[in-house]
Amino acid sequence: MxxxxxxxxxxxxxxxxxxxxxxxxxxxxxxxxxxxxxxxxxxxxxxxxVECVAEGRRSVRRPRTVLGAPARAGARPVVTYTLIGLCVLAYLGELATDRVFDELAMIGLYRFDGGATIGVAEGEWYRLLSSMFLHQPPDGGSFWITHILFNMYALWALGPQLEQVLGRGRFLALYLLSGLGGSVLAYLLAPGTPVVGASGAIFGLFGAYFVIARRLGTPPGPIVFLLVLNLVITFSVPGISWQGHVGGLVTGTVLAAAYAYAPARHRQAVQIAATAAVLVLLVVLTAVKTTELV
Incomplete structure:
Protein backbone atom coordinates (compact mmCIF):
# COMPACT_ATOMS: atom_id res chain seq x y z
CA MET A 1 0.00 0.00 0.00
CA VAL A 50 5.01 54.21 -12.15
CA GLU A 51 8.03 54.86 -9.91
CA CYS A 52 10.52 53.29 -12.33
CA VAL A 53 9.12 55.31 -15.23
CA ALA A 54 9.45 58.55 -13.21
CA GLU A 55 13.00 57.67 -12.16
CA GLY A 56 13.94 56.94 -15.76
CA ARG A 57 12.66 60.31 -16.89
CA ARG A 58 14.72 62.10 -14.25
CA SER A 59 17.88 60.31 -15.39
CA VAL A 60 17.43 61.29 -19.05
CA ARG A 61 19.15 64.56 -19.95
CA ARG A 62 17.00 66.93 -21.97
CA PRO A 63 18.52 68.07 -25.27
CA ARG A 64 19.87 71.62 -25.28
CA THR A 65 21.10 74.08 -27.87
CA VAL A 66 24.75 75.02 -28.27
CA LEU A 67 24.13 78.02 -26.00
CA GLY A 68 22.58 75.90 -23.26
CA ALA A 69 18.89 76.61 -23.90
CA PRO A 70 16.33 73.76 -23.77
CA ALA A 71 15.70 72.49 -27.30
CA ARG A 72 12.01 73.13 -27.97
CA ALA A 73 11.29 72.17 -31.56
CA GLY A 74 8.25 74.02 -32.83
CA ALA A 75 7.79 75.98 -29.59
CA ARG A 76 6.05 79.32 -29.95
CA PRO A 77 8.24 82.42 -29.41
CA VAL A 78 6.20 83.58 -26.43
CA VAL A 79 8.63 86.32 -25.36
CA THR A 80 8.86 87.80 -28.87
CA TYR A 81 5.09 87.97 -29.28
CA THR A 82 4.68 89.43 -25.79
CA LEU A 83 7.19 92.21 -26.49
CA ILE A 84 5.44 93.05 -29.76
CA GLY A 85 2.11 93.15 -27.97
CA LEU A 86 3.45 95.48 -25.26
CA CYS A 87 4.85 97.88 -27.86
CA VAL A 88 1.56 97.94 -29.76
CA LEU A 89 -0.43 98.55 -26.57
CA ALA A 90 1.92 101.37 -25.57
CA TYR A 91 1.56 102.95 -29.00
CA LEU A 92 -2.22 102.81 -28.76
CA GLY A 93 -1.83 104.64 -25.46
CA GLU A 94 0.26 107.29 -27.20
CA LEU A 95 -2.47 107.76 -29.79
CA ALA A 96 -5.06 108.15 -27.03
CA THR A 97 -3.24 110.73 -24.92
CA ASP A 98 -0.05 112.80 -24.99
CA ARG A 99 0.58 112.03 -21.33
CA VAL A 100 1.97 108.59 -22.20
CA PHE A 101 4.81 110.13 -24.20
CA ASP A 102 5.37 113.01 -21.75
CA GLU A 103 5.56 110.80 -18.67
CA LEU A 104 7.33 107.70 -20.04
CA ALA A 105 9.76 108.94 -22.72
CA MET A 106 13.47 108.77 -21.91
CA ILE A 107 14.80 112.19 -20.98
CA GLY A 108 17.72 112.81 -18.68
CA LEU A 109 16.85 116.26 -17.37
CA TYR A 110 14.45 118.90 -18.65
CA ARG A 111 13.71 122.26 -17.03
CA PHE A 112 10.44 124.04 -17.68
CA ASP A 113 10.21 127.82 -17.83
CA GLY A 114 8.69 127.90 -14.36
CA GLY A 115 11.72 126.12 -12.89
CA ALA A 116 10.20 122.62 -12.54
CA THR A 117 12.34 119.72 -13.72
CA ILE A 118 11.62 116.19 -14.91
CA GLY A 119 13.74 113.29 -16.06
CA VAL A 120 15.92 110.42 -14.93
CA ALA A 121 18.11 112.77 -12.92
CA GLU A 122 15.03 113.74 -10.90
CA GLY A 123 14.41 110.16 -9.82
CA GLU A 124 12.30 109.07 -12.80
CA TRP A 125 14.62 106.13 -13.52
CA TYR A 126 11.76 104.11 -15.02
CA ARG A 127 12.03 106.26 -18.16
CA LEU A 128 15.17 104.29 -19.08
CA LEU A 129 13.01 101.17 -19.49
CA SER A 130 9.57 102.47 -20.41
CA SER A 131 10.93 104.44 -23.37
CA MET A 132 11.89 101.24 -25.22
CA PHE A 133 8.20 100.37 -25.55
CA LEU A 134 7.20 103.76 -26.96
CA HIS A 135 7.62 105.06 -30.51
CA GLN A 136 7.47 108.31 -32.41
CA PRO A 137 3.99 109.84 -31.99
CA PRO A 138 1.91 111.12 -34.94
CA ASP A 139 3.06 114.71 -34.40
CA GLY A 140 6.71 113.63 -34.32
CA GLY A 141 7.31 113.91 -38.08
CA SER A 142 6.29 112.60 -41.47
CA PHE A 143 7.83 109.15 -40.86
CA TRP A 144 6.18 108.50 -37.51
CA ILE A 145 4.33 105.32 -38.49
CA THR A 146 7.43 103.73 -40.05
CA HIS A 147 9.21 103.92 -36.68
CA ILE A 148 7.05 101.31 -34.96
CA LEU A 149 6.41 99.33 -38.16
CA PHE A 150 10.11 98.79 -38.87
CA ASN A 151 10.98 97.94 -35.27
CA MET A 152 8.13 95.46 -34.90
CA TYR A 153 8.99 93.83 -38.23
CA ALA A 154 12.64 93.46 -37.19
CA LEU A 155 11.58 92.00 -33.83
CA TRP A 156 9.20 89.59 -35.56
CA ALA A 157 11.91 88.51 -38.05
CA LEU A 158 14.83 88.09 -35.64
CA GLY A 159 13.14 87.40 -32.33
CA PRO A 160 11.86 83.83 -32.84
CA GLN A 161 15.23 82.55 -34.06
CA LEU A 162 17.19 84.16 -31.24
CA GLU A 163 14.62 83.11 -28.66
CA GLN A 164 14.90 79.49 -29.78
CA VAL A 165 18.69 79.30 -29.64
CA LEU A 166 19.11 81.48 -26.52
CA GLY A 167 16.12 80.32 -24.53
CA ARG A 168 13.39 82.58 -23.22
CA GLY A 169 15.27 83.87 -20.18
CA ARG A 170 18.48 84.77 -22.00
CA PHE A 171 16.58 86.29 -24.90
CA LEU A 172 14.50 88.51 -22.62
CA ALA A 173 17.60 89.59 -20.70
CA LEU A 174 19.42 90.38 -23.95
CA TYR A 175 16.50 92.43 -25.29
CA LEU A 176 15.89 94.44 -22.12
CA LEU A 177 19.56 95.11 -21.41
CA SER A 178 20.16 96.16 -25.04
CA GLY A 179 17.28 98.62 -24.80
CA LEU A 180 18.59 99.81 -21.44
CA GLY A 181 22.09 100.19 -22.90
CA GLY A 182 20.70 102.45 -25.62
CA SER A 183 18.84 104.56 -23.05
CA VAL A 184 21.89 104.86 -20.82
CA LEU A 185 24.16 106.04 -23.65
CA ALA A 186 21.53 108.60 -24.65
CA TYR A 187 21.38 109.69 -21.02
CA LEU A 188 25.15 110.07 -20.88
CA LEU A 189 25.60 112.01 -24.12
CA ALA A 190 22.26 113.77 -24.73
CA PRO A 191 20.41 114.01 -21.42
CA GLY A 192 18.19 116.87 -22.57
CA THR A 193 16.82 115.16 -25.68
CA PRO A 194 13.65 113.01 -25.47
CA VAL A 195 14.26 109.50 -26.82
CA VAL A 196 11.72 106.74 -27.52
CA GLY A 197 11.70 103.50 -29.45
CA ALA A 198 12.66 99.85 -29.37
CA SER A 199 15.52 100.63 -31.75
CA GLY A 200 18.21 100.19 -29.09
CA ALA A 201 16.91 96.72 -28.28
CA ILE A 202 16.55 95.91 -32.00
CA PHE A 203 20.15 96.92 -32.68
CA GLY A 204 21.12 94.68 -29.77
CA LEU A 205 19.40 91.82 -31.58
CA PHE A 206 21.33 92.69 -34.75
CA GLY A 207 24.62 92.42 -32.86
CA ALA A 208 23.53 89.20 -31.12
CA TYR A 209 22.46 87.62 -34.40
CA PHE A 210 25.87 88.35 -35.90
CA VAL A 211 27.76 86.87 -32.92
CA ILE A 212 25.60 83.75 -32.74
CA ALA A 213 25.78 83.22 -36.50
CA ARG A 214 29.58 83.22 -36.26
CA ARG A 215 29.42 80.85 -33.30
CA LEU A 216 27.21 78.39 -35.19
CA GLY A 217 29.17 78.67 -38.43
CA THR A 218 26.33 80.35 -40.33
CA PRO A 219 27.25 82.95 -42.99
CA PRO A 220 26.62 86.36 -41.35
CA GLY A 221 26.50 88.25 -44.65
CA PRO A 222 22.76 89.13 -44.65
CA ILE A 223 22.75 90.48 -41.09
CA VAL A 224 25.95 92.47 -41.76
CA PHE A 225 24.31 94.12 -44.77
CA LEU A 226 21.19 94.93 -42.76
CA LEU A 227 23.24 96.29 -39.88
CA VAL A 228 25.40 98.51 -42.09
CA LEU A 229 22.32 99.82 -43.89
CA ASN A 230 20.66 100.76 -40.61
CA LEU A 231 23.81 102.41 -39.29
CA VAL A 232 23.98 104.54 -42.46
CA ILE A 233 20.36 105.58 -41.92
CA THR A 234 21.07 106.26 -38.26
CA PHE A 235 23.85 108.76 -38.97
CA SER A 236 22.38 110.31 -42.12
CA VAL A 237 18.74 110.97 -41.20
CA PRO A 238 18.24 113.90 -38.79
CA GLY A 239 16.20 113.36 -35.66
CA ILE A 240 17.40 109.79 -34.99
CA SER A 241 19.10 109.10 -31.67
CA TRP A 242 22.35 107.49 -32.77
CA GLN A 243 23.27 107.15 -29.09
CA GLY A 244 20.34 104.80 -28.51
CA HIS A 245 21.20 102.69 -31.54
CA VAL A 246 24.92 102.42 -30.79
CA GLY A 247 24.36 101.81 -27.09
CA GLY A 248 21.98 98.96 -27.84
CA LEU A 249 24.29 97.49 -30.48
CA VAL A 250 27.32 97.44 -28.18
CA THR A 251 25.37 96.02 -25.23
CA GLY A 252 23.70 93.29 -27.28
CA THR A 253 26.95 92.28 -28.99
CA VAL A 254 28.92 92.04 -25.73
CA LEU A 255 26.21 90.10 -23.92
CA ALA A 256 25.67 87.72 -26.85
CA ALA A 257 29.41 87.03 -26.99
CA ALA A 258 29.34 86.05 -23.31
CA TYR A 259 26.34 83.78 -23.94
CA ALA A 260 27.75 82.19 -27.08
CA TYR A 261 31.34 81.56 -25.98
CA ALA A 262 30.85 80.64 -22.34
CA PRO A 263 32.68 77.36 -21.56
CA ALA A 264 30.31 74.40 -21.54
CA ARG A 265 31.39 73.24 -18.10
CA HIS A 266 30.47 76.55 -16.42
CA ARG A 267 28.11 77.90 -19.05
CA GLN A 268 25.20 78.86 -16.84
CA ALA A 269 27.36 80.51 -14.17
CA VAL A 270 29.28 82.55 -16.76
CA GLN A 271 26.09 83.63 -18.52
CA ILE A 272 24.45 84.73 -15.27
CA ALA A 273 27.60 86.57 -14.20
CA ALA A 274 27.83 88.35 -17.57
CA THR A 275 24.20 89.43 -17.37
CA ALA A 276 24.66 90.76 -13.84
CA ALA A 277 27.91 92.53 -14.77
CA VAL A 278 26.31 94.36 -17.71
CA LEU A 279 23.37 95.42 -15.54
CA VAL A 280 25.63 96.67 -12.76
CA LEU A 281 27.76 98.63 -15.25
CA LEU A 282 24.70 100.35 -16.71
CA VAL A 283 23.40 101.19 -13.23
CA VAL A 284 26.76 102.63 -12.19
CA LEU A 285 27.01 104.78 -15.34
CA THR A 286 23.50 106.08 -14.71
CA ALA A 287 24.31 106.91 -11.09
CA VAL A 288 27.50 108.77 -12.06
CA LYS A 289 25.69 110.84 -14.69
CA THR A 290 22.87 111.60 -12.27
CA THR A 291 25.36 112.88 -9.71
CA GLU A 292 26.92 115.08 -12.36
CA LEU A 293 23.58 116.56 -13.47
CA VAL A 294 22.17 117.08 -10.01
Whole structure:
Protein backbone atom coordinates (compact mmCIF):
# COMPACT_ATOMS: atom_id res chain seq x y z
CA MET A 1 0.00 0.00 0.00
CA UNK A 2 1.49 3.35 -1.11
CA UNK A 3 1.69 6.00 1.61
CA UNK A 4 -0.10 9.29 0.84
CA UNK A 5 2.11 12.31 0.14
CA UNK A 6 1.62 15.23 2.46
CA UNK A 7 -0.26 18.15 0.80
CA UNK A 8 1.80 21.26 0.05
CA UNK A 9 -0.08 24.54 0.68
CA UNK A 10 -0.38 26.72 -2.43
CA UNK A 11 1.63 29.94 -2.43
CA UNK A 12 -0.57 33.04 -2.20
CA UNK A 13 -1.12 34.92 -5.45
CA UNK A 14 1.07 38.03 -5.73
CA UNK A 15 -0.62 41.39 -5.23
CA UNK A 16 0.19 44.83 -6.63
CA UNK A 17 2.75 46.64 -4.50
CA UNK A 18 0.65 49.83 -4.67
CA UNK A 19 -2.77 48.17 -4.37
CA UNK A 20 -2.50 45.20 -1.94
CA UNK A 21 -6.08 44.12 -2.62
CA UNK A 22 -5.46 43.39 -6.32
CA UNK A 23 -4.00 40.11 -7.49
CA UNK A 24 -1.63 40.23 -10.44
CA UNK A 25 0.90 38.05 -12.22
CA UNK A 26 2.64 40.90 -14.10
CA UNK A 27 5.90 42.27 -12.77
CA UNK A 28 7.85 45.43 -13.51
CA UNK A 29 10.71 44.63 -15.87
CA UNK A 30 12.95 47.07 -14.00
CA UNK A 31 12.36 46.42 -10.28
CA UNK A 32 10.46 43.09 -10.52
CA UNK A 33 7.63 44.23 -8.24
CA UNK A 34 4.09 43.03 -9.02
CA UNK A 35 1.96 45.65 -10.72
CA UNK A 36 -1.73 45.77 -11.53
CA UNK A 37 -3.13 47.13 -14.84
CA UNK A 38 -3.58 50.60 -13.32
CA UNK A 39 0.11 50.79 -12.41
CA UNK A 40 1.45 49.37 -15.68
CA UNK A 41 3.34 51.61 -18.06
CA UNK A 42 4.42 50.27 -21.43
CA UNK A 43 8.18 50.06 -21.88
CA UNK A 44 10.49 48.98 -24.69
CA UNK A 45 10.30 45.46 -23.23
CA UNK A 46 7.33 44.49 -21.09
CA UNK A 47 5.87 46.91 -18.56
CA UNK A 48 7.28 49.14 -15.84
CA UNK A 49 5.78 50.54 -12.67
CA VAL A 50 5.01 54.21 -12.15
CA GLU A 51 8.03 54.86 -9.91
CA CYS A 52 10.52 53.29 -12.33
CA VAL A 53 9.12 55.31 -15.23
CA ALA A 54 9.45 58.55 -13.21
CA GLU A 55 13.00 57.67 -12.16
CA GLY A 56 13.94 56.94 -15.76
CA ARG A 57 12.66 60.31 -16.89
CA ARG A 58 14.72 62.10 -14.25
CA SER A 59 17.88 60.31 -15.39
CA VAL A 60 17.43 61.29 -19.05
CA ARG A 61 19.15 64.56 -19.95
CA ARG A 62 17.00 66.93 -21.97
CA PRO A 63 18.52 68.07 -25.27
CA ARG A 64 19.87 71.62 -25.28
CA THR A 65 21.10 74.08 -27.87
CA VAL A 66 24.75 75.02 -28.27
CA LEU A 67 24.13 78.02 -26.00
CA GLY A 68 22.58 75.90 -23.26
CA ALA A 69 18.89 76.61 -23.90
CA PRO A 70 16.33 73.76 -23.77
CA ALA A 71 15.70 72.49 -27.30
CA ARG A 72 12.01 73.13 -27.97
CA ALA A 73 11.29 72.17 -31.56
CA GLY A 74 8.25 74.02 -32.83
CA ALA A 75 7.79 75.98 -29.59
CA ARG A 76 6.05 79.32 -29.95
CA PRO A 77 8.24 82.42 -29.41
CA VAL A 78 6.20 83.58 -26.43
CA VAL A 79 8.63 86.32 -25.36
CA THR A 80 8.86 87.80 -28.87
CA TYR A 81 5.09 87.97 -29.28
CA THR A 82 4.68 89.43 -25.79
CA LEU A 83 7.19 92.21 -26.49
CA ILE A 84 5.44 93.05 -29.76
CA GLY A 85 2.11 93.15 -27.97
CA LEU A 86 3.45 95.48 -25.26
CA CYS A 87 4.85 97.88 -27.86
CA VAL A 88 1.56 97.94 -29.76
CA LEU A 89 -0.43 98.55 -26.57
CA ALA A 90 1.92 101.37 -25.57
CA TYR A 91 1.56 102.95 -29.00
CA LEU A 92 -2.22 102.81 -28.76
CA GLY A 93 -1.83 104.64 -25.46
CA GLU A 94 0.26 107.29 -27.20
CA LEU A 95 -2.47 107.76 -29.79
CA ALA A 96 -5.06 108.15 -27.03
CA THR A 97 -3.24 110.73 -24.92
CA ASP A 98 -0.05 112.80 -24.99
CA ARG A 99 0.58 112.03 -21.33
CA VAL A 100 1.97 108.59 -22.20
CA PHE A 101 4.81 110.13 -24.20
CA ASP A 102 5.37 113.01 -21.75
CA GLU A 103 5.56 110.80 -18.67
CA LEU A 104 7.33 107.70 -20.04
CA ALA A 105 9.76 108.94 -22.72
CA MET A 106 13.47 108.77 -21.91
CA ILE A 107 14.80 112.19 -20.98
CA GLY A 108 17.72 112.81 -18.68
CA LEU A 109 16.85 116.26 -17.37
CA TYR A 110 14.45 118.90 -18.65
CA ARG A 111 13.71 122.26 -17.03
CA PHE A 112 10.44 124.04 -17.68
CA ASP A 113 10.21 127.82 -17.83
CA GLY A 114 8.69 127.90 -14.36
CA GLY A 115 11.72 126.12 -12.89
CA ALA A 116 10.20 122.62 -12.54
CA THR A 117 12.34 119.72 -13.72
CA ILE A 118 11.62 116.19 -14.91
CA GLY A 119 13.74 113.29 -16.06
CA VAL A 120 15.92 110.42 -14.93
CA ALA A 121 18.11 112.77 -12.92
CA GLU A 122 15.03 113.74 -10.90
CA GLY A 123 14.41 110.16 -9.82
CA GLU A 124 12.30 109.07 -12.80
CA TRP A 125 14.62 106.13 -13.52
CA TYR A 126 11.76 104.11 -15.02
CA ARG A 127 12.03 106.26 -18.16
CA LEU A 128 15.17 104.29 -19.08
CA LEU A 129 13.01 101.17 -19.49
CA SER A 130 9.57 102.47 -20.41
CA SER A 131 10.93 104.44 -23.37
CA MET A 132 11.89 101.24 -25.22
CA PHE A 133 8.20 100.37 -25.55
CA LEU A 134 7.20 103.76 -26.96
CA HIS A 135 7.62 105.06 -30.51
CA GLN A 136 7.47 108.31 -32.41
CA PRO A 137 3.99 109.84 -31.99
CA PRO A 138 1.91 111.12 -34.94
CA ASP A 139 3.06 114.71 -34.40
CA GLY A 140 6.71 113.63 -34.32
CA GLY A 141 7.31 113.91 -38.08
CA SER A 142 6.29 112.60 -41.47
CA PHE A 143 7.83 109.15 -40.86
CA TRP A 144 6.18 108.50 -37.51
CA ILE A 145 4.33 105.32 -38.49
CA THR A 146 7.43 103.73 -40.05
CA HIS A 147 9.21 103.92 -36.68
CA ILE A 148 7.05 101.31 -34.96
CA LEU A 149 6.41 99.33 -38.16
CA PHE A 150 10.11 98.79 -38.87
CA ASN A 151 10.98 97.94 -35.27
CA MET A 152 8.13 95.46 -34.90
CA TYR A 153 8.99 93.83 -38.23
CA ALA A 154 12.64 93.46 -37.19
CA LEU A 155 11.58 92.00 -33.83
CA TRP A 156 9.20 89.59 -35.56
CA ALA A 157 11.91 88.51 -38.05
CA LEU A 158 14.83 88.09 -35.64
CA GLY A 159 13.14 87.40 -32.33
CA PRO A 160 11.86 83.83 -32.84
CA GLN A 161 15.23 82.55 -34.06
CA LEU A 162 17.19 84.16 -31.24
CA GLU A 163 14.62 83.11 -28.66
CA GLN A 164 14.90 79.49 -29.78
CA VAL A 165 18.69 79.30 -29.64
CA LEU A 166 19.11 81.48 -26.52
CA GLY A 167 16.12 80.32 -24.53
CA ARG A 168 13.39 82.58 -23.22
CA GLY A 169 15.27 83.87 -20.18
CA ARG A 170 18.48 84.77 -22.00
CA PHE A 171 16.58 86.29 -24.90
CA LEU A 172 14.50 88.51 -22.62
CA ALA A 173 17.60 89.59 -20.70
CA LEU A 174 19.42 90.38 -23.95
CA TYR A 175 16.50 92.43 -25.29
CA LEU A 176 15.89 94.44 -22.12
CA LEU A 177 19.56 95.11 -21.41
CA SER A 178 20.16 96.16 -25.04
CA GLY A 179 17.28 98.62 -24.80
CA LEU A 180 18.59 99.81 -21.44
CA GLY A 181 22.09 100.19 -22.90
CA GLY A 182 20.70 102.45 -25.62
CA SER A 183 18.84 104.56 -23.05
CA VAL A 184 21.89 104.86 -20.82
CA LEU A 185 24.16 106.04 -23.65
CA ALA A 186 21.53 108.60 -24.65
CA TYR A 187 21.38 109.69 -21.02
CA LEU A 188 25.15 110.07 -20.88
CA LEU A 189 25.60 112.01 -24.12
CA ALA A 190 22.26 113.77 -24.73
CA PRO A 191 20.41 114.01 -21.42
CA GLY A 192 18.19 116.87 -22.57
CA THR A 193 16.82 115.16 -25.68
CA PRO A 194 13.65 113.01 -25.47
CA VAL A 195 14.26 109.50 -26.82
CA VAL A 196 11.72 106.74 -27.52
CA GLY A 197 11.70 103.50 -29.45
CA ALA A 198 12.66 99.85 -29.37
CA SER A 199 15.52 100.63 -31.75
CA GLY A 200 18.21 100.19 -29.09
CA ALA A 201 16.91 96.72 -28.28
CA ILE A 202 16.55 95.91 -32.00
CA PHE A 203 20.15 96.92 -32.68
CA GLY A 204 21.12 94.68 -29.77
CA LEU A 205 19.40 91.82 -31.58
CA PHE A 206 21.33 92.69 -34.75
CA GLY A 207 24.62 92.42 -32.86
CA ALA A 208 23.53 89.20 -31.12
CA TYR A 209 22.46 87.62 -34.40
CA PHE A 210 25.87 88.35 -35.90
CA VAL A 211 27.76 86.87 -32.92
CA ILE A 212 25.60 83.75 -32.74
CA ALA A 213 25.78 83.22 -36.50
CA ARG A 214 29.58 83.22 -36.26
CA ARG A 215 29.42 80.85 -33.30
CA LEU A 216 27.21 78.39 -35.19
CA GLY A 217 29.17 78.67 -38.43
CA THR A 218 26.33 80.35 -40.33
CA PRO A 219 27.25 82.95 -42.99
CA PRO A 220 26.62 86.36 -41.35
CA GLY A 221 26.50 88.25 -44.65
CA PRO A 222 22.76 89.13 -44.65
CA ILE A 223 22.75 90.48 -41.09
CA VAL A 224 25.95 92.47 -41.76
CA PHE A 225 24.31 94.12 -44.77
CA LEU A 226 21.19 94.93 -42.76
CA LEU A 227 23.24 96.29 -39.88
CA VAL A 228 25.40 98.51 -42.09
CA LEU A 229 22.32 99.82 -43.89
CA ASN A 230 20.66 100.76 -40.61
CA LEU A 231 23.81 102.41 -39.29
CA VAL A 232 23.98 104.54 -42.46
CA ILE A 233 20.36 105.58 -41.92
CA THR A 234 21.07 106.26 -38.26
CA PHE A 235 23.85 108.76 -38.97
CA SER A 236 22.38 110.31 -42.12
CA VAL A 237 18.74 110.97 -41.20
CA PRO A 238 18.24 113.90 -38.79
CA GLY A 239 16.20 113.36 -35.66
CA ILE A 240 17.40 109.79 -34.99
CA SER A 241 19.10 109.10 -31.67
CA TRP A 242 22.35 107.49 -32.77
CA GLN A 243 23.27 107.15 -29.09
CA GLY A 244 20.34 104.80 -28.51
CA HIS A 245 21.20 102.69 -31.54
CA VAL A 246 24.92 102.42 -30.79
CA GLY A 247 24.36 101.81 -27.09
CA GLY A 248 21.98 98.96 -27.84
CA LEU A 249 24.29 97.49 -30.48
CA VAL A 250 27.32 97.44 -28.18
CA THR A 251 25.37 96.02 -25.23
CA GLY A 252 23.70 93.29 -27.28
CA THR A 253 26.95 92.28 -28.99
CA VAL A 254 28.92 92.04 -25.73
CA LEU A 255 26.21 90.10 -23.92
CA ALA A 256 25.67 87.72 -26.85
CA ALA A 257 29.41 87.03 -26.99
CA ALA A 258 29.34 86.05 -23.31
CA TYR A 259 26.34 83.78 -23.94
CA ALA A 260 27.75 82.19 -27.08
CA TYR A 261 31.34 81.56 -25.98
CA ALA A 262 30.85 80.64 -22.34
CA PRO A 263 32.68 77.36 -21.56
CA ALA A 264 30.31 74.40 -21.54
CA ARG A 265 31.39 73.24 -18.10
CA HIS A 266 30.47 76.55 -16.42
CA ARG A 267 28.11 77.90 -19.05
CA GLN A 268 25.20 78.86 -16.84
CA ALA A 269 27.36 80.51 -14.17
CA VAL A 270 29.28 82.55 -16.76
CA GLN A 271 26.09 83.63 -18.52
CA ILE A 272 24.45 84.73 -15.27
CA ALA A 273 27.60 86.57 -14.20
CA ALA A 274 27.83 88.35 -17.57
CA THR A 275 24.20 89.43 -17.37
CA ALA A 276 24.66 90.76 -13.84
CA ALA A 277 27.91 92.53 -14.77
CA VAL A 278 26.31 94.36 -17.71
CA LEU A 279 23.37 95.42 -15.54
CA VAL A 280 25.63 96.67 -12.76
CA LEU A 281 27.76 98.63 -15.25
CA LEU A 282 24.70 100.35 -16.71
CA VAL A 283 23.40 101.19 -13.23
CA VAL A 284 26.76 102.63 -12.19
CA LEU A 285 27.01 104.78 -15.34
CA THR A 286 23.50 106.08 -14.71
CA ALA A 287 24.31 106.91 -11.09
CA VAL A 288 27.50 108.77 -12.06
CA LYS A 289 25.69 110.84 -14.69
CA THR A 290 22.87 111.60 -12.27
CA THR A 291 25.36 112.88 -9.71
CA GLU A 292 26.92 115.08 -12.36
CA LEU A 293 23.58 116.56 -13.47
CA VAL A 294 22.17 117.08 -10.01
Missing amino acids: TPERPSVPEAPAPVCYRHPGRETHVRCTRCDRPICPECMREAAVGHQC
